[in-house]
Amino acid sequence: MDETRPILYGVADYAEIRKANAWFVDRTAKIRDLEATRYAVFLRPRRFGKSLLLSLLRAYYDVLFADRFEEFFAGTEIGANPTGEHGKYFVLKFDFSAVSKNVAEVQDSFNTYAALRCDTFVREYADRLPEGLADRIFKASGACDKLNEIVAGLEHTGIKLYVMIDEYDNFANTILAESGPDAYGALCHGGGFFKQFFAILKTATSDTDAPVTRLFITGVSPVTMDDVTSGFNIGTNISLDPQFADLTGFRHDDLRAIADYYAPRCGFDADKAYNAALAWYDNYRFGSAAAPALANTTLVLSLFSLLWRTKRFPDDFIDENLRTDYAKIRHLITADRRLNGNFHVLENLLAGGALEERLVKSFQAKELSQRENFTSLLYWLGITTITGAKFGKMAFGVPNETLKELAAKMIPAAYADVHKIDERVYGINDGLCKFAEDGDWRSFVGILTGIVKENFAVRDSVEGEKVVQSTLVALLCAAGGPYFVRHEREAGGGFYDIALAPQLSRWPEIAHAALIEMKYVKAGDPAPTPEALAKIKAEAIRQLDQYSADHDVATEWRLGASRTPRPTTGTTGVSPVELHRLVLVFHGGDCVLSEEV
Numbered sequence: 001m002d003e004t005r006p007i008l009y010g011v012a013d014y015a016e017i018r019k020a021n022a023w024f025v026d027r028t029a030k031i032r033d034l035e036a037t038r039y040a041v042f043l044r045p046r047r048f049g050k051s052l053l054l055s056l057l058r059a060y061y062d063v064l065f066a067d068r069f070e071e072f073f074a075g076t077e078i079g080a081n082p083t084g085e086h087g088k089y090f091v092l093k094f095d096f097s098a099v100s101k102n103v104a105e106v107q108d109s110f111n112t113y114a115a116l117r118c119d120t121f122v123r124e125y126a127d128r129l130p131e132g133l134a135d136r137i138f139k140a141s142g143a144c145d146k147l148n149e150i151v152a153g154l155e156h157t158g159i160k161l162y163v164m165i166d167e168y169d170n171f172a173n174t175i176l177a178e179s180g181p182d183a184y185g186a187l188c189h190g191g192g193f194f195k196q197f198f199a200i201l202k203t204a205t206s207d208t209d210a211p212v213t214r215l216f217i218t219g220v221s222p223v224t225m226d227d228v229t230s231g232f233n234i235g236t237n238i239s240l241d242p243q244f245a246d247l248t249g250f251r252h253d254d255l256r257a258i259a260d261y262y263a264p265r266c267g268f269d270a271d272k273a274y275n276a277a278l279a280w281y282d283n284y285r286f287g288s289a290a291a292p293a294l295a296n297t298t299l300v301l302s303l304f305s306l307l308w309r310t311k312r313f314p315d316d317f318i319d320e321n322l323r324t325d326y327a328k329i330r331h332l333i334t335a336d337r338r339l340n341g342n343f344h345v346l347e348n349l350l351a352g353g354a355l356e357e358r359l360v361k362s363f364q365a366k367e368l369s370q371r372e373n374f375t376s377l378l379y380w381l382g383i384t385t386i387t388g389a390k391f392g393k394m395a396f397g398v399p400n401e402t403l404k405e406l407a408a409k410m411i412p413a414a415y416a417d418v419h420k421i422d423e424r425v426y427g428i429n430d431g432l433c434k435f436a437e438d439g440d441w442r443s444f445v446g447i448l449t450g451i452v453k454e455n456f457a458v459r460d461s462v463e464g465e466k467v468v469q470s471t472l473v474a475l476l477c478a479a480g481g482p483y484f485v486r487h488e489r490e491a492g493g494g495f496y497d498i499a500l501a502p503q504l505s506r507w508p509e510i511a512h513a514a515l516i517e518m519k520y521v522k523a524g525d526p527a528p529t530p531e532a533l534a535k536i537k538a539e540a541i542r543q544l545d546q547y548s549a550d551h552d553v554a555t556e557w558r559l560g561a562s563r564t565p566r567p568t569t570g571t572t573g574v575s576p577v578e579l580h581r582l583v584l585v586f587h588g589g590d591c592v593l594s595e596e597v
Helices: 014-019 030-034 050-061 063-073 106-124 133-139 143-154 170-179 181-188 193-206 223-229 252-266 270-281 297-310 320-333 341-350 371-381 401-419 423-438 442-454 464-479 530-548 551-556
Strands: 039-043 090-095 161-166 212-219 355-357 385-390 393-397 483-491 494-502 512-521 578-587 590-596
Touching: 014 050, 014 063, 030 050, 050 063, 050 090, 050 161, 050 212, 090 106, 106 133, 106 143, 106 170, 106 193, 133 143, 143 193, 161 193, 170 181, 170 223, 181 193, 181 223, 193 212, 193 223, 212 223, 252 270, 252 297, 270 297, 270 401, 320 401, 341 371, 355 371, 371 393, 401 464, 423 442, 423 464, 423 494, 423 512, 442 464, 442 578, 442 590, 464 483, 464 494, 464 512, 464 578, 494 530, 512 530, 530 551, 530 578, 530 590
Parallel strands: 039 212, 090 161, 161 212, 512 578
Antiparallel strands: 355 393, 385 393, 483 494, 494 512, 578 590
């Protein structure tokens, strides 16, 4: 068999990937489409291949690499049919993830880093610059002065300058999250150094014979760009354009190809790997619900790199860096130790409710309290994806198991900030693990219902059922454990409330699964009598009969007859899973019935 192509997980250097003949999905044909937009802004969630895209663009356009075109692009789509622009530009590249996120250090750090990049530019093109320009740039004090010298010195020379900025909003987003809106405002508004930097770029793209012929900016959200440039007026936001929906990310055919290539060479099951990638990293759609479903590039490569090295699937599919990234936005759902409107948007999403809002392409940080802006931010961050459209609004849902878990953790994290309940999430996890082994569900249900009761408030008496269900779902998701926590999924012609679906691909020894039907009596109504509870229970049983008869559920969960004797934990995992059907009835925040039927 031929030598296996390496997977360079975490490497964003296009030249290195090509030199190593590492796994690479060819999207180079998109370069031709990109050339129609001279000044472009491209936004995607974290770890979606944006840095590699910029590295590829530099390899294609930089005059320094013109004589290496065959080395870099032989066998690619653009290599077979290049545009006339390749190898024609001086490239000035910045990566703002290198700037300190400490608000006390950020200005000096930015100035030092950007100045260094300007000096590096001089060294790279020293023998091609107009006479005396290199000395003027070196002598200039500070990043903005150096950038001004570059812009002024290249005017009327015929030299074409391509400015690339990677992760433009990286340090600004962190400052907003960790230091608050005042520190962020000083950075992005008024005469702040960051705004001054973009003002110079704007001039360099708009004056007669301006040297910046092309500009490509990547980031995560439009918030900072709107704050520093007054609404994208130095570039065109191409992030929602249909032809660029799959500019980065892996399509399903890409996932199938990587699974089928590495599985026989590395000794793991191709279908299992493909399905794991779909479940945990897939289903992002950019621009519209008709766009192709895409998987997170970096996370997919991380999975297959691990499978190649160890031949084992991970115990935890979630990248630790993503946990850190999404933990930063906790401040958006609490204020002054109270849960705000943004919290309830997220709460509704996790309870299976539809988020239907206009997708906003441009808004400022001070406007995040507006529901449609916060909903749009969840989309730009990759916490939600587009699932449909209706009357000019987009429908949003959580794309995959990774984001479901990360988003769900924000709910108990917010409760922890306000009510100090975080330690009990560990108890829920212990209870779920015990349930997976011996079917005892009372431990984790008792903790869940206790938290609901403690945190049921005046507002919840109006939206009570939604609040109770979202709290249950969020806490179960946040607890982790051996189950996929699913809610409002179709089964048997109806939609069940909550399911604990066993993750059998990871833990085939799981012995028990659960369908939970939740019923609710308004807090202001009289407590249900025994007769009323019996009627509620009978209706719940009827629905559970319907759901548990679903063929797809039975097959996926490997269900057998209830209460079937099982071999001990640690067997090969071929025996059936026992289904537990639970009814929970709440009167306001009080659980008045918890029973297996």
